[in-house]
Amino acid sequence: MTDRLAFRRTALNIAAPLFVAVAFVGLWYVLSVTVYADKAFLLPGPVAVIKAMHRDFGTILAATLVTFKEAFSGYAAATLLGISAAALMSQSRLLERSFYPYAVLMQTVPVVAVAPLIVLWFGYGETSVIIVSAIISLFPIINNTLLGLQSASSSLVELFAMHKAGRLTAFRKLRLPGAVPNIIAGLRISAGLSVVGAIVGEFLIGSGNSRGGLGVQIIFAQGRMDTPLLFAEVIFATFLGFGFFIAVSLVGRLLIGHWHESAR
């Protein structure tokens, strides 16, 4: 009985978004053969996009791999840096007061505007792209981790204090495990952002590099008015970020599925 219920729920979880996808592609197709029939360079139909995907599959795949590498490196750096920064800030009110405003500023500074500076400092290469990706991904991770680390119940904090648990013990056994749901939430937000950061970085490094990632290829495609290819590349970029999101969600389920609502 429970199995059947679970099966029906899973089926619904797959069927409902699938239905939306089919409806969306249908609408896209209809628009492309009616309103945009004579202006395919503005809105190519699904078939044209799939043809472009097929034609340039090698290029797109290579570009996706490049962007994946950059976004993943930026994401990993932001994860490491973000969790460490939040851990430090959670240990001292002074540290938090001193640095948290700058963590916020890091989020509000227009990264697109600062990117040229980063390129100036770190050169036209993947290092700059990784840095842009890391900056964009950083804040949600810091913010959510900090929130999680600070939200231990006061009774438990007292319990640990009464039994003379040190800071490190309280961090390891109480604050950090309790923050995992928040950390996962931050990582989920940053998953897509890291890909956005990598693409923005690639835009700025420019089209000089023919072996560049999706950002570079998108600029190429735009220059050649190859809209179907542009669409194909955007779709790949989108699914790259989506893949990160799914991966993090799966890790989250493994870590906290047995006790936390959000992962069930």
Add this chain to the structure above:
Amino acid sequence: MMPGIPLQERGEKAAAAAASAPRRGRGGAVSIALSGVSKRFDDIVALEPVDLTIKGGSFLAIVGPSGCGKSTLLRIIAGLIAPSSGALTLPGHAVGAFVFQEAALLPWRNVQANAELVMELENIPKAERVKRARHALAQVGLEGFERRYPHQLSGGMKMRLSLARAMALRPDFLLLDEPLAAVDELTRDQLQDELLALCRSSGVTAVLVTHNVYEAVYLADQVVVMSARPGRVIDRFDVPFGDDRAPELRSSPEFVSLAAAVSASLRKGRVDD
């Protein structure tokens, strides 16, 4: 009674003694004495000087309205808050355990691992922890639930687990901060009996803070009434019902009249405000 030592030193010695602390019968149980203990937070007097003696193995209940400083008093005994004046006298080896109104469990740990938590903090070896946690869980009727997680337990079961976690430490004194305030009436009566049995069989010295007059009279050997603003002790009652108390006691005339007297004292405190 062993000579009292300053608060700060108590913790380390208690931790060192925890691993080897033998189970004390009521004869060797730990007494707690407060003399002139007060607490002010900045300009606000949370607690006027209090003198209290809790005999080893006895059960003291503190009743009073919100803001009367009863929780502060409990936390001073726990060593969580330093008193502004006065002295707390506790033997150096004494091990305390605290039970909160909320069960305060770690949701990512299963029942067994939660029951081991405070023993873990007190550095009791793993094999010993496992053994004691099993025993304590069996005592509160949670045998067979070891692999469950807190979100799979009812409110009463969570509180039982919280009690088991405290008792597994084999504490000399047990501090209870309205532990039964959040459970339903039926569960509360049942938990009171279980708590009573646990305290009697372990010989622990217990201090309970509660709003509930009936709970105080049913469980305690001595009831202290406090009033608010500033927090102070206004009355003390000896409860003459001895060690063996059964649910029928709740409807006996002696019980009802004592509870009425405590209630009257509580009301008097309110009128004074």
